[in-house]
Amino acid sequence: MPNTLVVFVHGFLSSGESFRRFPEDLLERVNRNTNSTRAFFDTLAYNYSTTGSNDQRVIEFVRFLEERSRSYAQVVLIGHSMGGVLALDAVRRCHPNSDYNRHEGHEQGIDGLYRGAGSPLQQKIHLVISVDSPFFGLHPHVIAVSGARRVGNAINWVSDRFGSAVQSRSAYEDTYSSQETSSSSRSSGWGLLGLAAVATVAVGAAAAYALSSSTRSVQADEDERAAAPGIGHAEFLSPLWNIANMAPRFEDLNNLPIEFHGFYLAVSEFGSSNRSTSLKNFVQIPPDPYRHYFQEIDIQARDEIEAHMGIFRSEFDSAAYYHLLTAVARIIADVL
Incomplete structure (x- = not known):
């Protein structure tokens, strides 16, 4: 053995x-x-x-x-x-x-x-x-460009899991295609780290959506559907912004x-x-x-x-x- x-x-x-x-x-x-x-x-x-x-x-x-x-x-x-x-x-x-x-x-x-x-x-x-x-x-380009393109294709899949965490492709692109932070973002209560969390969750979901269905087990899919939407995934991803x-x-x-x-x-x-x-x-x-x-x-x-x-x-x-x-x-x- x-x-x-x-x-x-x-x-x-x-x-x-x-x-x-x-x-x-x-x-x-x-x-x-x-x-x-x-x-x-x-x-x-x-x-x-x-x-x-x-x-x-x-x-x-x-x-x-x-x-x-x-x-x-x-x-x-x-x-x-x-x-x-x-x-x-x-x-x-x-x-x-x-x-x-x-x-x-x-x-x-x-x-x-x-x-x-x-x-x-x-x-x-x-x-x-x-x-x-x-x-x-994550590299900024992934969030600002590649992720935005992917989110457009995965939005229904993402929404099913995260609900209001990701509302639309246009909202995502408006927030992250610019390097400037809008006044509404600064006053939202989430702040930059909160927005980064939503962005990262969305990009991660888009990446997962890109997987062939044959690589995802049925149980894993059911577990993720049962998980708390949005914020729970952001908690798991916290090392990405824990500088x-x-x-x-x-x-x-x-x-x-x-x-x-x-x-x-x-x-x-x-x-x-x-x-x-x-x-x-x-x-x-x-x-x-x-x-x-x-x-x-x-x-x-x-x-x-x-x-x-x-x-x-x-x-x-x-x-x-x-x-x-x-x-x-x-x-x-x-x-x-």
Whole structure:
């Protein structure tokens, strides 16, 4: 029996099925890299609701990992999009000396979890891999341009889940196509962060809508329909505008026994002849102090959202898919 468990963590409004054949292809590639025919690890997809308190989702994930990893010596976490943020925060939550646990409200552990002793997982999880995860927020272009186009196509789907959080394509575009903040926005009571929350929820929903129906489980769809509209999803996405926690998340990597590798997508439009002037990103590029943790994956798509949701489809951009697959397999083979 393998002594390593590789857990795949999906992103916003998605499910474990969004990884498609990547887990199986990864195992095959690791075996090839190590000249072995035996399975080096087991794989498991973690399905969860992407609504409500983000910190509560972290705690639930830690408890899930403790339960499911009992028979394994080590655990590897691979997260896509918000799943990467959740994965890294879960590992930090396991270590009592992390900035996450020193933060106000976490000193004794929310609901008494660990109270300074740490989780037994801190002895098992030493590797976290993220794919196009918005550790430093979404790129403004996604919200202002690509997201607006997508919201127009997804508006009925979005409204079904968020109700009044997103009213119309024109309202969305009016708010976010300009860099200036209107007086009505400033006096709305939401403020800039509230408007950013609505914008991010709308873009995330549009991205989820872009997924093929075959990648969303029926249960995940039912769970999201039952979730509190709009604000609950904004709560889950709070790390995207919690600026104060962005740098500490990576400062912890200097002090904790965690190996982290991140990938972000550099998107060029199909048929673009001048790659250097056409690159776009779904996520904000990590700042220089933390750039060394990340690798860039070139991918071609109509826009950033399509690339973000298509990276695990081998038929979408096979070169990008196999570039990512090879890189992740090499990292895991080194750990094993």
